[in-house]
Amino acid sequence: MSRIRYFARETWTNIRRNLTLTFAAILTVAVGVMLVGMGLMAGYASGNALDRWEGGVQFEVFLNPQIDPSQLDALGIELQTHPEIDRIEFFSAEEAYALVSQQMADQPELLAQVSPEALPASYRVVPRSVEAELIESLAAQFRQRPGVMSVQTGREEVDAIRTWFTSFQGIVLLLSIVLSGASVMLIFNSIRVAMFARRREIEVMKLVGATNSFIRFPFMLEGMLHGLIGGIIGAIAAGALRGHVEGLFSRSDILAFFRSFVVTSDQFTTVVIVTVIAGVLVGMIGSAFAASRFLDV
Amino acid sequence: MIRFDNVTKIYKGETRAVNGVTLNIEKGEFVFLVGPSGSGKSTMLRLMTCEEKVTAGDVHVAGKDLSKLNSWRVPYLRRNIGSVFQDFKLLPNKTVYQNVAFALEVIGRPENVIRTQVPAILELVGLEDKHRRFPDELSGGEQQRVSIARAFVNRPLILLADEPTGNLDPDTSEELTSLLDRINRTGTTVVMATHDRTIVDRMRRRVIALRHGELVRDEQRGAYGSEADSPEGLGVHPVDGASP
Numbered sequence: 001m002s003r004i005r006y007f008a009r010e011t012w013t014n015i016r017r018n019l020t021l022t023f024a025a026i027l028t029v030a031v032g033v034m035l036v037g038m039g040l041m042a043g044y045a046s047g048n049a050l051d052r053w054e055g056g057v058q059f060e061v062f063l064n065p066q067i068d069p070s071q072l073d074a075l076g077i078e079l080q081t082h083p084e085i086d087r088i089e090f091f092s093a094e095e096a097y098a099l100v101s102q103q104m105a106d107q108p109e110l111l112a113q114v115s116p117e118a119l120p121a122s123y124r125v126v127p128r129s130v131e132a133e134l135i136e137s138l139a140a141q142f143r144q145r146p147g148v149m150s151v152q153t154g155r156e157e158v159d160a161i162r163t164w165f166t167s168f169q170g171i172v173l174l175l176s177i178v179l180s181g182a183s184v185m186l187i188f189n190s191i192r193v194a195m196f197a198r199r200r201e202i203e204v205m206k207l208v209g210a211t212n213s214f215i216r217f218p219f220m221l222e223g224m225l226h227g228l229i230g231g232i233i234g235a236i237a238a239g240a241l242r243g244h245v246e247g248l249f250s251r252s253d254i255l256a257f258f259r260s261f262v263v264t265s266d267q268f269t270t271v272v273i274v275t276v277i278a279g280v281l282v283g284m285i286g287s288a289f290a291a292s293r294f295l296d297v
Numbered sequence: 298m299i300r301f302d303n304v305t306k307i308y309k310g311e312t313r314a315v316n317g318v319t320l321n322i323e324k325g326e327f328v329f330l331v332g333p334s335g336s337g338k339s340t341m342l343r344l345m346t347c348e349e350k351v352t353a354g355d356v357h358v359a360g361k362d363l364s365k366l367n368s369w370r371v372p373y374l375r376r377n378i379g380s381v382f383q384d385f386k387l388l389p390n391k392t393v394y395q396n397v398a399f400a401l402e403v404i405g406r407p408e409n410v411i412r413t414q415v416p417a418i419l420e421l422v423g424l425e426d427k428h429r430r431f432p433d434e435l436s437g438g439e440q441q442r443v444s445i446a447r448a449f450v451n452r453p454l455i456l457l458a459d460e461p462t463g464n465l466d467p468d469t470s471e472e473l474t475s476l477l478d479r480i481n482r483t484g485t486t487v488v489m490a491t492h493d494r495t496i497v498d499r500m501r502r503r504v505i506a507l508r509h510g511e512l513v514r515d516e517q518r519g520a521y522g523s524e525a526d527s528p529e530g531l532g533v534h535p536v537d538g539a540s541p
Contacts, residue, residue, distance in 0.1 A: 204403075206372075208403060210372060
């Protein structure tokens with residue numbers, strides 16, 4: 001009991017004595033771990049969005065312009081009755097041309113080179129399952145059918161977006177590592193200053209036979225507390241960021257894709273836990289480093 | 298209780314602070330360590346508390362071979378040794394009571410022990426009515442008594458005093474020495490490094506004299522002697538053979 005009181009008292013005195021440096025250390029931790037949280041959330045959100053998008057997207061079976069009408073019907077029936085397929089929609093060459101001419105309205109010279117006959121008709125297929133693997137195997141099945149020119153899934157686009165998010169995450173994580181390094185150094189310094197301020201106490205403690213771990217403990221506790229407070233602030237900031245970004249995306253019509261860009265509450269709990277633990281870890285490393293460096297017998 | 302076997306301590310490969318010293322101090326003895334500044338007295342005390350490691354030879358304190366002592370055991374050794382210094386080393390932001398209690402607190406003694414031990418020791422050193430004062434409100438002699446109380450509150454086997462009267466006037470020095478004498482009578486071994494001729498000559502206790510790190514005299518009921526003379530405070534040491 002007297003020990004707990006002692007540690008609490010010493011730690012509090014240290015923090016109070018050293019307020020500006022403590023504040024700087026805590027803020028750096030907060031920003032650093034907020035970035036950790038941000039990187040994690042970006043990963044989760046893009047994963048969630050891509051899962052939904054991959055599932056929701058139709059794949060398109062393009063047909064040979066010279067396709068035999070019986071082959072066309074057979075293919076239509078096969079697609080319609082396939083247990084994995086929800087519904088299909090036929091898109092004739094004329095409709096395709098209408099769409100293309102709409103898209104190329106401001107480039108008439110390009111459009112002139114496209115003839116309706118050269119465009120393939122297609123079936124747009126909405127599968128029942130949302131799993132990318134299944135869609136891919138379904139697409140592969142129909143690629144082999146007679147009269148089929150090609151089958152396109154959203155795979156390439158999805159892969160491109162995933163690559164973009166991975167590099168975004170990489171940059172954020174790199175930044176968070178740099179900031180965590182800075183936090184370790186700031187905590188190291190703030191603990192060093194605390195030790196310097198208490199050098200007389202430390203000298204007396206060694207003199208009367210206090211163990212090293214006893215002498216170090218309040219300083220370690222202080223560093224961990226910096227990290228914990230920074231971690232909590234960082235987690236709150238990450239939560240605010242999540243709310244802000246999701247609000248922004250849900251109101252956006254242009255970024256329809258981003259509407260599915262959300263983090264589930266389970267995932268957010270993980271983010272909070274990781275963020276706070278990262279803060280405590282940073283605090284522990286900084287103070288342990290200072291304690292072992294400046295408190296030898 | 299304290300044994301030095303052919304102990305040599307060389308600082309940074311240059312200065313020979315202690316050179317081939319062999320001595321044995323029994324339990325309950327009162328020993329004066331005399332010699333001019335720089336003769337190795339403080340180094341001897343620092344070797345006993347493991348603040349310094351010997352370069353050669355063996356030091357045994359309280360039954361422990363210090364060269365074989367694990368560094369994590371050093372604090373436990375120091376709990377058996379009380380230390381008193383010329384500059385008191387009191388904590389200025391703590392009261393007399395808190396300064397003494399601190400020594401017990403940081404070695405994890407329970408609160409009820411602290412509450413009974415501290416007033417008892419303050420009574421022993423005669424400061425029971427000043428326990429709420431801060432160090433800078435006390436005279437030098439009183440501050441040194443607080444520091445003795447702190448060193449002795451855990452009832453150590455050994456009390457080491459490094460020129461405890463160095464900053465005090467003769468009367469106060471006398472009082473302090475008699476306090477150390479009383480502590481010695483409880484069975485505690487006391488080793489006192491000193492320059493104070495009057496005290497050594499009056500007490501007639503064992504005297505160990507050092508010069509240039511070597512043991513030059515060890516008498517059971519000794520006096521200060523001429524070899525220990527030194528114009529203290531000027532940093533001048535008498536050259537061999539030339540006495541001031």
